[in-house]
Amino acid sequence: MTEALILSLLTGIFVGFSAGYLGSLMVLEKMSLVGDALSHVALPGLALGFLFNFPPFLGAFAFLFASAVIIWHLGRVTKLSFETIVGAMFTLSLAIGIIIIPELDLLEALFGDITTVTILDTAIAVIVSAIAVFLTKIIYKKLVLSMISEELAISKGIDVGRINLLYLVLVSLVVAVGIKIVGTLLVGFLVIVPAAAAKNVSADLFKYAVVSASFGIVSSCSGILFSSYLNLPTGPLVVFSGFIVFLVTVLAKWKTK
Amino acid sequence: MEDNDDYLLKVSNLSVKLQNQTILDNVSFKLKRGTALAILGPNGAGKTMLFKALLNLVPYTGKIEWAEKARIGYVPQNIAVDDIPISVKEFLSFKNHADVESSLSHVRLSNKNVANKTLGVLSGGELRRVLIAWALADNPNVLLFDEPTTGVDVGSEEPIFVMLNELKKKKGITVLLITHDVHIVREYSDYLLALNRCLTFFGDSKEIMNPSIQKIIYGETVCVGTPSEQK
Numbered sequence: 202m203t204e205a206l207i208l209s210l211l212t213g214i215f216v217g218f219s220a221g222y223l224g225s226l227m228v229l230e231k232m233s234l235v236g237d238a239l240s241h242v243a244l245p246g247l248a249l250g251f252l253f254n255f256p257p258f259l260g261a262f263a264f265l266f267a268s269a270v271i272i273w274h275l276g277r278v279t280k281l282s283f284e285t286i287v288g289a290m291f292t293l294s295l296a297i298g299i300i301i302i303p304e305l306d307l308l309e310a311l312f313g314d315i316t317t318v319t320i321l322d323t324a325i326a327v328i329v330s331a332i333a334v335f336l337t338k339i340i341y342k343k344l345v346l347s348m349i350s351e352e353l354a355i356s357k358g359i360d361v362g363r364i365n366l367l368y369l370v371l372v373s374l375v376v377a378v379g380i381k382i383v384g385t386l387l388v389g390f391l392v393i394v395p396a397a398a399a400k401n402v403s404a405d406l407f408k409y410a411v412v413s414a415s416f417g418i419v420s421s422c423s424g425i426l427f428s429s430y431l432n433l434p435t436g437p438l439v440v441f442s443g444f445i446v447f448l449v450t451v452l453a454k455w456k457t458k
Numbered sequence: 459m460e461d462n463d464d465y466l467l468k469v470s471n472l473s474v475k476l477q478n479q480t481i482l483d484n485v486s487f488k489l490k491r492g493t494a495l496a497i498l499g500p501n502g503a504g505k506t507m508l509f510k511a512l513l514n515l516v517p518y519t520g521k522i523e524w525a526e527k528a529r530i531g532y533v534p535q536n537i538a539v540d541d542i543p544i545s546v547k548e549f550l551s552f553k554n555h556a557d558v559e560s561s562l563s564h565v566r567l568s569n570k571n572v573a574n575k576t577l578g579v580l581s582g583g584e585l586r587r588v589l590i591a592w593a594l595a596d597n598p599n600v601l602l603f604d605e606p607t608t609g610v611d612v613g614s615e616e617p618i619f620v621m622l623n624e625l626k627k628k629k630g631i632t633v634l635l636i637t638h639d640v641h642i643v644r645e646y647s648d649y650l651l652a653l654n655r656c657l658t659f660f661g662d663s664k665e666i667m668n669p670s671i672q673k674i675i676y677g678e679t680v681c682v683g684t685p686s687e688q689k
Contacts (some may be wrong), residue, residue: 404545
């Protein structure tokens with residue numbers, strides 16, 4: 202096993218776990234498309250990173266963070282759903298990104314390239330994922346309660362607006378590091394499909410969150426391994442692996458009915 | 459002579475306006491400890507908004523004075539549980555230090571049968587009881603109950619009110635409940651508060667049988683016969 206593959210797998214484990222864990226909330230809140238569309242907002246930030254030679258992760262996160270705050274604020278002011286606002290913003294970001302990104306780097310930005318991962322990339326992915334999971338664990342129950350009943354949550358003293366904002370920012374962080382593995386076009390997959398698969402086979406919240414995070418690891422690591430042995434792009438293979446997991450859970454659910 | 463300490467709640471000139479629309483206009487009433495108040499009124503009359511104001515969930519003008527030692531438990535009308543894989547045990551454990559087994563026994567549910575079930579698969583009656591157990595977990599002395607029979611089949615309605623009545627008597631809990639059911643008002647409440655954006659009636663709940671009061675509340679006389687009376 203090469204050093205590059207070890208780094209890729211380590212990155213895949215942490216990003217897969219955090220994307221699956223945070224994604225479990227996104228699927229419950231019926232915000233799956235927010236996770237998907239939000240990832241495209243990173244493209245102009247990545248482009249600036251490539252153009253001005255600073256880590257593209259930082260550019261991606263800066264754009265994602267700003268978008269998360271704008272989406273959250275517009276949601277409160279206009280009462281439009283997050284999905285509507287993200288839908289309006291992501292196409293614009295995609296258009297800007299594609300115009301300013303150097304052609305050579307476009308494919309990597311859109312589909313990721315885990316083979317070029319460095320120790321620094323892995324360290325960033327590990328630290329960012331660990332922080333995102335740690336903070337999400339603190340607000341997990343509060344977010345779920347606000348989904349069950351916002352009034353119950355507020356009457357229990359929970360600041361629903363503030364925890365929603367924190368959650369969006371944490372999703373932005375995970376999406377920013379996930380881009381390295383699967384790219385901006387496919388990173389939405391990592392926050393949606395493992396959680397959707399876990400929901401098919403979970404009867405309680407703890408199992409759901411753990412299974413979703415585990416499916417995230419299985420999807421990203423098996424995709425990286427297949428990519429390494431078959432010499433094919435990682436992003437699409439991560440998607441294929443995850444989709445097989447999803448299909449298996451659909452069959453399992455169908456069988457138990 | 460009336461002692462001020464007898465009152466758990468005093469509401470004076472309460473008004474709620476949202477997006478330039480008056481939802482509640484100048485509502486005033488007082489409620490004694492250990493009593494049950496039924497809140498009645500047509501759809502859009504401001505019943506749920508009254509609860510939200512009492513819970514400080516919406517901005518309002520006027521005065522809401524809870525007694526110093528009031529501990530409020532709230533059971534909302536609607537909760538979204540169908541799509542969330544959460545067990546009864548997990549839901550109740552959201553309340554800090556909640557003893558799940560004892561919380562369920564208070565509402566006559568068996569820990570063994572219900573604790574590990576997903577909220578979404580409970581019957582309407584079971585879900586209502588779990589919500590009451592949730593509200594009781596903090597040991598409240600006042601319970602706000604929005605439409606207790608939403609989603610509950612006919613046979614399961616009465617036992618819920620019998621249970622609420624027992625809680626009121628045994629634990630001295632003050633109950634405020636929103637309902638459309640005249641039978642419930644008459645049998646399980648002490649006072650009636652009728653709303654139609656403004657207060658249209660406040661008094662003894664037995665007055666619900668008075669045709670002139672019904673005319674005030676509904677704008678026309680209603681039939682109050684219930685299946686249990688027709689036996």
